[in-house]
Amino acid sequence: MAQSTRPKSLFEKVWDAHVVEPEGANSPAVLYIDLHLVHEVTSPQAFSELEARGLKVRRPDRTFATLDHSIPTLRPDAQGNRPYVTKQAEIQVHTLEQNAAKNGVRLFGYDAENRGVVHVIGPEMGLTQPGYTVVCGDSHTSTHGAFGCIAFGIGTSEVGHVLATQCLAQRKPKTMRITIDGKLQPGVTGKDVALTVIATLGFSGGTGYALEYAGPVIEALDMEGRMTVCNLSIEAGARCGMIAPDQKTVDWLRGRQYVPQGEAYDAAAAEWLKLKSDDGATFDKEIRIDGSAIEPMATWGTSPDQGAPIVKGVPVAANEDEERALKYMHFTGGEKREVEKVDVVFIGSCTNGRMADLRAAAEIFKGRKVAEGVRALVVPGSEWVRVEAEKEGLDKIFTEAGAEWRLPGCSMCIAMNGDFVLPGQLAVSTSNRNFEGRQGPGSRTVLASPATAAASAIAGHVADPRQFMALEEA
Amino acid sequence: MSNQEPVNSFSSRIVVLPEANIDTDQIIPARFLTTTTKAGLGKVAFNDWRYNADGSNKDFILNTIDPTEHRVLVAGNNLGCGSSREHAPWALMDYGFKAVISTEIADIFKSNSLKNGLVPIVVDQPTYDKLLKNPQQRVTVDLEKCALTLEDGTVFTFQVEEFARQCLLEGVDAMGWLQKRLPQIEAYEQSHGKAA
Ligand code: SF4
Numbered sequence: 001m002a003q004s005t006r007p008k009s010l011f012e013k014v015w016d017a018h019v020v021e022p023e024g025a026n027s028p029a030v031l032y033i034d035l036h037l038v039h040e041v042t043s044p045q046a047f048s049e050l051e052a053r054g055l056k057v058r059r060p061d062r063t064f065a066t067l068d069h070s071i072p073t074l075r076p077d078a079q080g081n082r083p084y085v086t087k088q089a090e091i092q093v094h095t096l097e098q099n100a101a102k103n104g105v106r107l108f109g110y111d112a113e114n115r116g117v118v119h120v121i122g123p124e125m126g127l128t129q130p131g132y133t134v135v136c137g138d139s140h141t142s143t144h145g146a147f148g149c150i151a152f153g154i155g156t157s158e159v160g161h162v163l164a165t166q167c168l169a170q171r172k173p174k175t176m177r178i179t180i181d182g183k184l185q186p187g188v189t190g191k192d193v194a195l196t197v198i199a200t201l202g203f204s205g206g207t208g209y210a211l212e213y214a215g216p217v218i219e220a221l222d223m224e225g226r227m228t229v230c231n232l233s234i235e236a237g238a239r240c241g242m243i244a245p246d247q248k249t250v251d252w253l254r255g256r257q258y259v260p261q262g263e264a265y266d267a268a269a270a271e272w273l274k275l276k277s278d279d280g281a282t283f284d285k286e287i288r289i290d291g292s293a294i295e296p297m298a299t300w301g302t303s304p305d306q307g308a309p310i311v312k313g314v315p316v317a318a319n320e321d322e323e324r325a326l327k328y329m330h331f332t333g334g335e336k337r338e339v340e341k342v343d344v345v346f347i348g349s350c351t352n353g354r355m356a357d358l359r360a361a362a363e364i365f366k367g368r369k370v371a372e373g374v375r376a377l378v379v380p381g382s383e384w385v386r387v388e389a390e391k392e393g394l395d396k397i398f399t400e401a402g403a404e405w406r407l408p409g410c411s412m413c414i415a416m417n418g419d420f421v422l423p424g425q426l427a428v429s430t431s432n433r434n435f436e437g438r439q440g441p442g443s444r445t446v447l448a449s450p451a452t453a454a455a456s457a458i459a460g461h462v463a464d465p466r467q468f469m470a471l472e473e474a
Numbered sequence: 475m476s477n478q479e480p481v482n483s484f485s486s487r488i489v490v491l492p493e494a495n496i497d498t499d500q501i502i503p504a505r506f507l508t509t510t511t512k513a514g515l516g517k518v519a520f521n522d523w524r525y526n527a528d529g530s531n532k533d534f535i536l537n538t539i540d541p542t543e544h545r546v547l548v549a550g551n552n553l554g555c556g557s558s559r560e561h562a563p564w565a566l567m568d569y570g571f572k573a574v575i576s577t578e579i580a581d582i583f584k585s586n587s588l589k590n591g592l593v594p595i596v597v598d599q600p601t602y603d604k605l606l607k608n609p610q611q612r613v614t615v616d617l618e619k620c621a622l623t624l625e626d627g628t629v630f631t632f633q634v635e636e637f638a639r640q641c642l643l644e645g646v647d648a649m650g651w652l653q654k655r656l657p658q659i660e661a662y663e664q665s666h667g668k669a670a
Contacts (some may be wrong), residue, residue, distance in 0.1 A: 019653060020662040026636045030655055032662055042559065044510035049649070070508050078636055088508040095510045139582060155560035155586035157648070165652040167659055170637065202657060203495060204552045237555065303495050303555075310499055321494050359592040375646060414557075416504040423527070435499045439520050 007278035034132040038065040042137030046100040047162035059104035073406035086420035107379035116382020119143035121348035126256030128273035130245040145242035146226035174284035182216035182292030190225025191449035194232040195297035206238030217291035224356035235304035244276035301325030337462040343425035347459035349413035352430035353381025364454035365401040371460030480645035487547035516568030541570030545658030554583025588638040
């Protein structure tokens with residue numbers, strides 16, 4: 001049985017375990033989906049399609065819905081009315097409520113203690129488990145890859161396919177391993193690692209690949225940092241990104257609502273720990289990055305790969321695309337980041353809206369004030385994060401510093417709920433996309449870590465967070 | 475099971491947007507995603523490139539051409555990157571496009587386009603340059619032969635994932651194809667301890 005002893009990559013192991021029907025020259029594989037996460041924006045047309053065909057959700061027990069993209073993050077008024085941005089947004093929320101009820105799908109709605117951004121709540125509740133296939137109609141589904149899952153974003157047609165059959169017709173992507181050697185310097189976070197990876201690969205360097213992140217830097221990251229790294233895989237064009245589960249993964253998931261409990265958990269964990277690339281596994285491509293050289297990063301352009309260490313300043317345009325990007329950002333190229341006056345700071349999203357992110361931001365905000373003229377918004381990734389943060393008093397730190405503390409949601413990451421950046425304003429955001437107008441028409445976005453975003457709020461310009469940190473001398 | 479018009483061969487003039495990395499946020503900005511249907515999104519295709527804040531038209535090519543005459547969009551490298559929103563191909567199709575051409579087309583956008591009958595065509599640089607040289611030209615897209623014919627007679631053979639191509643040619647969709655496999659899916663669930 002030479003076949004079965006051939007060394008396999010993590011991706012291949014999980015993929016092979018989910019093939020219902022292998023791919024042929026003229027037909028894709030039928031891939032089984034363990035977990036399907038649904039939200040209000042990319043699901044209504046899929047539910048309509050099912051209804052038009054007289055179908056129901058086939059596996060409501062594997063389908064979970066939440067409200068996150070178009071919901072207000074401001075509190076309801078005394079009568080309980082929510083300040084929706086438009087009537088249409090409210091209709092969209094009610095549409096999901098109705099579709100979920102009709103199909104017996106569990107919806108983490110307004111009353112649920114687990115409502116939140118879809119990629120925050122999946123892991124938080126232990127819905128996401130190592131070795132799973134996870135899909136959602138949102139491109140940052142790759143987040144769940146931090147647990148050794150094949151997790152990827154799908155379009156609305158495919159949402160319909162999974163609702164109806166629990167499967168997808170899929171071609172197997174190529175594999176790429178990204179090994180990050182060395183040790184991160186103090187003050188450098190998972191977000192800085194991710195922005196460095198994207199800057200290295202380029203916007204489409206990952207197109208057609210499933211990424212595996214490995215090496216000592218990845219092993220040393222906490223689960224939140226690993227989620228941030230996997231979350232941004234799509235920004236290099238990759239189908240998904242994954243990290244082998246280890247003891248940290250097992251400890252992080254233990255006791256969560258949907259994982260097996262007690263002895264059953266230990267049995268499951270023993271299986272999970274086998275999910276790693278075998279020695280000698282081959283990849284279609286391998287790259288290595290020196291983690292010790294990574295510094296706090298900030299983007300300077302209009303795609304997430306246009307980023308550089310803050311200390312290096314804004315680069316001079318090397319081609320027409322970069323020129324266009326700099327022009328949109330009102331940068332000339334070659335200047336120091338300190339000259340970039342910041343109007344808005346957004347801390348949140350599925351990239352950086354978890355407890356570890358809020359703690360990192362709070363450490364910088366503590367005892368300091370947001371600079372005059374800066375609007376800072378802190379939006380927890382989920383209800384659970386909100387409650388935990390309030391228990392730790394982080395909300396007080398934020399509000400005392402002069403930042404707004406909101407209810408969970410995608411908020412300014414996608415800017416479709418009424419939270420947005422005004423035309424021409426510069427925002428330092430912990431989210432994942434700095435496209436033209438992503439945070440509102442004419443908005444200019446700098447992507448950075450929660451620490452950098454907080455530091456920029458205090459300084460009033462794009463700032464290296466290390467100046468606000470009590471770092472031991474290296 | 476058929477849910478869409480079969481796609482085969484058509485001729486049309488092109489329209490060129492030479493910018494690279496046109497992401498799906500440009501094709502349809504997020505604030506229009508609160509819709510619960512697919513209808514009418516052509517109006518907001520490239521909204522922020524087409525209209526000023528007060529709703530008046532900008533000087534932009536999609537405001538001046540006749541969409542029924544220009545059914546092929548030629549765009550710069552890495553078209554359709556970014557958000558996985560299927561609203562992007564819906565908006566382009568509702569505007570009137572039947573094919574998109576670029577030197578590189580992002581994965582999810584490509585797959586979303588194929589599912590809706592918008593033909594994504596990845597061309598090489600020389601072909602792209604020829605398209606740009608004559609940005610009003612008439613081209614023919616033949617999905618049966620996977621051939622893109624330019625006005626000067628150049629024929630470029632493009633690649634489309636075979637399964638998606640067959641689906642488009644026959645007007646069949648993957649949902650029906652998957653449904654036919656429900657017995658295998660059930661067997662998989664039984665043998666892998668995943669039954670409900
Ligand atoms: S926070 Fe942003 S990227 Fe994440 S799920 Fe929401 S809209 Fe998508």
